[in-house]
Amino acid sequence: MNDRTATDAPVATLGELDTPCLVLDAERMERNIARLRRRLDGCNVSLRPHLKTAKSIEVARCVMTSPAGPATVSTLEEATQFAAAGVRDIIYAVGIAPSKLARVLRLRAEGVDLAVVLDTVEQAKAVARASLETGVRIPALIEIDCDGHRSGVPPADGSRLVEIGRIIERGAELRVVLTHAGGSYSARGVDALRQCAEAERASVVAAANILREADLPCPVVSAGSTPTAHNAANLTGVTEVRAGVFVFFDLVMAGVGICGIEDIALSVLGTVISRPKPGLCVTDSGHKACTQDHGNPGVRDVAGASVLFLSDEHATISIAADSQVKVGDRILLWPSHIDPTINLHDVFYVLDGEAVVDTWPITARGYSEQRRKE
Amino acid sequence: MNDRTATDAPVATLGELDTPCLVLDAERMERNIARLRRRLDGCNVSLRPHLKTAKSIEVARCVMTSPAGPATVSTLEEATQFAAAGVRDIIYAVGIAPSKLARVLRLRAEGVDLAVVLDTVEQAKAVARASLETGVRIPALIEIDCDGHRSGVPPADGSRLVEIGRIIERGAELRVVLTHAGGSYSARGVDALRQCAEAERASVVAAANILREADLPCPVVSAGSTPTAHNAANLTGVTEVRAGVFVFFDLVMAGVGICGIEDIALSVLGTVISRPKPGLCVTDSGHKACTQDHGNPGVRDVAGASVLFLSDEHATISIAADSQVKVGDRILLWPSHIDPTINLHDVFYVLDGEAVVDTWPITARGYSEQRRKE
Numbered sequence: 102m103n104d105r106t107a108t109d110a111p112v113a114t115l116g117e118l119d120t121p122c123l124v125l126d127a128e129r130m131e132r133n134i135a136r137l138r139r140r141l142d143g144c145n146v147s148l149r150p151h152l153k154t155a156k157s158i159e160v161a162r163c164v165m166t167s168p169a170g171p172a173t174v175s176t177l178e179e180a181t182q183f184a185a186a187g188v189r190d191i192i193y194a195v196g197i198a199p200s201k202l203a204r205v206l207r208l209r210a211e212g213v214d215l216a217v218v219l220d221t222v223e224q225a226k227a228v229a230r231a232s233l234e235t236g237v238r239i240p241a242l243i244e245i246d247c248d249g250h251r252s253g254v255p256p257a258d259g260s261r262l263v264e265i266g267r268i269i270e271r272g273a274e275l276r277v278v279l280t281h282a283g284g285s286y287s288a289r290g291v292d293a294l295r296q297c298a299e300a301e302r303a304s305v306v307a308a309a310n311i312l313r314e315a316d317l318p319c320p321v322v323s324a325g326s327t328p329t330a331h332n333a334a335n336l337t338g339v340t341e342v343r344a345g346v347f348v349f350f351d352l353v354m355a356g357v358g359i360c361g362i363e364d365i366a367l368s369v370l371g372t373v374i375s376r377p378k379p380g381l382c383v384t385d386s387g388h389k390a391c392t393q394d395h396g397n398p399g400v401r402d403v404a405g406a407s408v409l410f411l412s413d414e415h416a417t418i419s420i421a422a423d424s425q426v427k428v429g430d431r432i433l434l435w436p437s438h439i440d441p442t443i444n445l446h447d448v449f450y451v452l453d454g455e456a457v458v459d460t461w462p463i464t465a466r467g468y469s470e471q472r473r474k475e
Numbered sequence: 476m477n478d479r480t481a482t483d484a485p486v487a488t489l490g491e492l493d494t495p496c497l498v499l500d501a502e503r504m505e506r507n508i509a510r511l512r513r514r515l516d517g518c519n520v521s522l523r524p525h526l527k528t529a530k531s532i533e534v535a536r537c538v539m540t541s542p543a544g545p546a547t548v549s550t551l552e553e554a555t556q557f558a559a560a561g562v563r564d565i566i567y568a569v570g571i572a573p574s575k576l577a578r579v580l581r582l583r584a585e586g587v588d589l590a591v592v593l594d595t596v597e598q599a600k601a602v603a604r605a606s607l608e609t610g611v612r613i614p615a616l617i618e619i620d621c622d623g624h625r626s627g628v629p630p631a632d633g634s635r636l637v638e639i640g641r642i643i644e645r646g647a648e649l650r651v652v653l654t655h656a657g658g659s660y661s662a663r664g665v666d667a668l669r670q671c672a673e674a675e676r677a678s679v680v681a682a683a684n685i686l687r688e689a690d691l692p693c694p695v696v697s698a699g700s701t702p703t704a705h706n707a708a709n710l711t712g713v714t715e716v717r718a719g720v721f722v723f724f725d726l727v728m729a730g731v732g733i734c735g736i737e738d739i740a741l742s743v744l745g746t747v748i749s750r751p752k753p754g755l756c757v758t759d760s761g762h763k764a765c766t767q768d769h770g771n772p773g774v775r776d777v778a779g780a781s782v783l784f785l786s787d788e789h790a791t792i793s794i795a796a797d798s799q800v801k802v803g804d805r806i807l808l809w810p811s812h813i814d815p816t817i818n819l820h821d822v823f824y825v826l827d828g829e830a831v832v833d834t835w836p837i838t839a840r841g842y843s844e845q846r847r848k849e
Contacts, residue, residue: 119843120572153787175788195788196748198494198759199803220749223802244749251791252749252757283786374570375594375618375626383626385572389818390842394762394785411768412657413527413814414549414569417625428597429573440787444763445818447841467821468764469493 113457116431118450120372121390123442124433125449125461129366130348134164137330137347144336149173149192149323151345154440156465157449158186164348173325173343174465177204182465184213192216192323194279194343196244196252199227209237216240216276220254225265229272238274242321243312247304248284248297256307266317277312277319280305281343285328286357294357298333301326306338331359351439353395367449368401368433369442371416373426380422384432387414390445395438402433487831490805492824494746495764497816498807499823499835503740504722508538511704511721518710523547523566523697525719528814530839531823532560538722547699547717548839551578556839558587566590566697568653568717570618570626573601583611590614590650594627599639603646612648616695617686621678622658622671630681640691651686651693654679655717659702660731668731672707675700680712705733725813727769741823742775742807743816745790747800754796758806761788764819769812776807 115124141148150164153175161183165172170190174180180191181204189212193205197217208215219225219241232239243265246253254262269275285297301324309319324336325343336342346353349367350360371386388411391398400406400418403426409417416434420426436442443449444466451459489498515522524538527549535557539546544564548554554565555578563586567579571591582589593599593615606613617639620627628636643649659671675698683693698710699717710716720727723741724734745760762785765772774780774792777800783791790808794800810816817823818840825833 117574119575119578121842195759196757196802198746198748200491200746201493204493220751221802224748227803246751251786251789252751372572372574374572374598377594377620377626383570385569388766388768389815392762392766392768394767412625415625428570428595429601441763445841447843467819468495469821 113450115370115452115455115457118370118457120370120431121386122370123446123449124368124370125451126366127451127453127458129364130160130163133348133350133360133364133366137344140331141342146336146339147171147341149325149341149343150348151175151194151325151343152179152183152465154345154443155348156443156463157461158183158464159461160348160449161186161188171341173345176465176468177201177208178468179465180208180213180215184208184211184215188213190214192218192242192279192343194218194281196220197224197228199224202227202231202239205239206231206235206237209239214240216242218242218244218279219265220244220246220252222261222265222268225268229268232273238272240274240276241269242276242279242323243269243308245278245280245305245308247280247282247301250283253280254308256304256311259311262308262311263315263317266312266315270317275318276321278305278308278321279323282324282326282329285326286353288328288357290358291332294328294332295334298329299335301329302333302336302339309338327354328357328359346439349439352399352435352437362399362435365435367439367443368435369398371432371434373428373430373432376426376428380420380424382418382420382424382426382432384416384418385414386416386432386434387412389413391416391434391436392438392441392445394441398437399435400432401435408434487824489744489826489829489831492744492831494744494805495760496744497820497823498742498744499825500740501825501827501832503738504534504537507722507724507734507738507740511718514705515716520710520713521545521715523699523715523717524722525549525568525699525717526553526557526839528719528722528817530817530837531835532557532838533835534722534823535560535562545715547719550839550842551575551582552842553839554582554587554589558582558585558589562587564588566592566616566653566717568592568655570594571598571602573598576601576605576613579613580605580609580611583613588614590616592616592618592653593639594618594620596635596639596642599642603642606647612646614648614650615643616650616653616697617643617682619652619654619679619682621654621656621675624657627654628682630678630685633685636682636685637689637691640686640689644691649692650695652679652682652695653697656698656700656703659700660727662702662731664732665706668702668706669708672703673709675703676707676710676713683712701728702731702733720813723813726773726809726811736773736809739809741813741817742809743772745806745808747802747804747806750800750802754794754798756792756794756798756800758790758792759788760790760806760808761786763787765790765808765810766812766815766819768815772811773809774806775809782808
């Protein structure tokens with residue numbers, strides 16, 4: 102926790118916080134960050150953390166190797182917010198829409214080395230055209246599809262790869278290839294995860310080699326997901342690793358086997374607001390405070406309790422028939438998927454044990470520069 | 476659209492908006508509001524719209540019967556934001572946590588007639604105690620469980636109802652009973668919906684009668700959900716109706732049969748950012764822009780298209796094998812559940828046809844008064 106000093110007094114305890122809210126166990130977070138750093142030490146790759154997970158400059162500073170980056174983002178609003186806080190080396194790792202190039206150019210004009218990602222000839226032409234028109238060579242990486250999960254050029258499609266590469270190279274700046282083993286989120290067991298990691302590495306390295314054989318430059322070979330970063334046996338040919346959720350972990354990552362429940366650094370704090378019958382309680386932490394896109398959250402520290410369902414502002418929780426849980430009690434939920442859950446909150450309340458020692462804003466939410474001019 | 480004038484020029488067209496974003500068809504919204512108003516005319520009930528859906532003062536002013544209310548909210552942050560915009564008559568319709576009474580009292584001290592909701596003896600005691608300690612009689616409504624859906628006192632539990640009523644009456648102000656037919660969201664067909672509406676009405680009226688027989692005052696008998704408001708054949712004994720989603724509708728409401736797809740007034744606009752193979756396209760409107768808590772969104776205006784899955788910042792969409800959809804094209808999604816989807820955005824872009832004629836901020840998001848003091 103790089104902005105805490107020994108003189109900071111606790112501002113509150115867990116029991117005093119307004120609920121629902123997001124509480125961050127800083128010690129677990131630091132342990133998680135150290136674990137991935139140790140893992141990558143000696144692998145001859147740099148870490149380009151994905152800041153879409155935390156959307157917070159304070160967390161970004163804990164996880165980046167320097168205050169200027171490198172970093173990965175998923176929206177131009179994240180790029181804008183992190184750039185304003187001094188991050189200078191950013192990949193916007195979601196396929197570029199041609200209509201967003203004007204905003205990319207504005208950020209580059211402010212001194213941010215912002216690179217874009219693409220996988221079609223149309224995008225390559227749009228990036229090359231925007232670069233030629235403005236005299237600013239926009240750096241572009243070609244997205245490689247390593248597992249048929251979503252988007253990207255399959256590494257077997259060498260002709261498309263080279264066609265895209267040549268279009269970029271003529272107008273923009275080819276920084277080359279990037280892939281994301283999204284399929285690894287459904288892998289189970291170390292062997293399956295190692296296979297995902299190797300497939301990811303092999304795909305992106307194969308694509309880089311195809312481009313090199315076509316005399317196209319290939320300085321960056323970027324791969325990454327938290328499961329594969331933690332399980333790759335070999336990263337030969339990869340120059341950088343991107344990962345995001347490793348900072349906090351969540352129930353999905355625990356299910357994949359990348360962490361234990363005790364490693365999850367974030368919880369949603371709620372208050373019991375109803376006891377409709379024995380065996381049931383209701384808290385104020387519904388799905389506007391804790392998303393359920395990857396299943397219900399888990400209940401922390403209450404033996405045998407589980408979430409039955411979430412409403413907008415209610416969690417209905419099954420508890421033991423003789424449970425003494427009462428109105429006003431606090432209950433912590435483990436998020437199933439931490440990224441969209443963080444995206445619902447304004448701040449992290451940073452805990453040292455039960456004491457809230459800091460409040461970190463979650464600033465990089467939303468999408469648009471266009472706000473109402475009041 | 477109460478703040479638009481004939482001189483407003485379009486600020487953009489649909490094709491010029493940054494994506495993903497939320498677009499509001501104002502004409503459909505006005506039609507939906509008029510429809511519920513017509514429906515309630517002559518029923519001798521007032522409409523207390525639920526502002527948790529829109530979280531926007533501009534929408535609130537379209538739907539409230541006066542700029543001061545009445546209104547319903549689901550968080551104290553919503554109460555705070557709407558109070559700041561002049562709303563004076565508010566029910567906070569989520570069970571009160573005793574720790575939130577200080578904030579309730581602050582809002583009341585600012586001149587807001589803010590009432591709370593509860594269903595336990597413990598909450599009643601906390602509200603009575605806070606009222607006695609401060610000399611401010613906090614108005615409280617007892618939540619009635621009309622369908623076993625979530626929380627509330629079952630109307631058959633007359634002794635608990637009267638016990639809670641007496642505790643409130645001694646210290647605070649008993650405004651009495653409120654229920655919400657949450658179960659109506661899974662009802663199908665007019666007969667089933669009418670039964671839900673009648674069960675809701677009968678429960679809350681029965682509870683009111685039990686309190687009246689115990690010589691407790693019962694000025695307010697509040698019921699509501701969009702499905703029951705649109706289907707009640709009889710509202711005798713009910714004094715006010717709460718409903719929220721009727722303003723916009725969504726796929727859940729279309730599934731219940733309360734509206735047609737063509738009545739849905741909000742869509743999420745995205746841009747195609749990848750065409751990984753024939754029959755598939757990827758847009759930038761993932762579940763951080765369009766929630767999937769009640770299932771995937773629908774695809775608007777593209778024949779035969781459907782969402783396969785959402786990632787944080789990607790929607791992977793199945794399209795016809797010979798579809799000419801290309802990178803840069805715009806695709807509109809119908810949200811499955813509009814409340815949490817609105818909660819992800821900063822603004823509504825207000826459309827008149829293809830022209831964006833206004834931008835309305837969505838200000839009442841989040842929960843906490845405590846923000847970092849920079």
